[in-house]
Amino acid sequence: MIAVIWAILGYLIGSVPFGIVITRALGLGDLRQIGSGNIGATNVLRTGHKGAALATLLLDSGKGAIAVLLARWLGGDTAAVVAGAGALLGHCFPVWLGFKGGKGVATFLGTLIALYWPLGLAACAVWLLTALIARISSLSALVAVGTSPLVALLIGKGQIAAAALFMAVLIFWRHKENIARLQAGTEPKIGRKS
DSSP: OHHHHHHHHHHHHHTOOHHHHHHHHTTOOOGGGSTTOOOSHHHHHTTTOHHHHHHHHHHHHHHHHHHHHHHHHHHOHHHHHHHHHHHHHHHHSOGGGTTOOOOOHHHHHHHHHHHOHHHHHHHHHHHHHHHHHHOOHHHHHHHHHHHHHHHHHHTTOHHHHHHHHHHHHHHHHHTHHHHHHHHHTOOOOTTOOO
């Protein structure tokens, strides 16, 4: 029962759609009608407003971190892991948007940094390196997310590895259209307006 409470708390924190809030506040329109229709930072970047994209990235990752840190402070490490997974679910399936949310990468990275910062920073480094080489956000995300559970397991963080695996499976599922475009060679490059 306590785990369910932490999952709900994480979900509610994660469900705040910062990309939509920011783009509306700046008069950039409804983000769901722009580019891919996704509510995350990559799609905000397609509006041409780099500041809005950066703010979305920081806030989306921050909500994962806040859920973890608050739960750890009040309930311990297991509560933190559950709340982090809940935050990712909230971002991907926010109640406020009819359960149609983002793909969860920034929230995943923020969650991982708060759970165990060396692992989170390693995932960010993998994302950045892949992005510099391939210039494709979705590929960078999939590589970073996909390697994180294995790295967590190798460094002896079994509980975090299990949570990271759950989140990775969800993120891969949310990227199924991106994966199809990657296979077809039609996935857009970072910074391209749609």
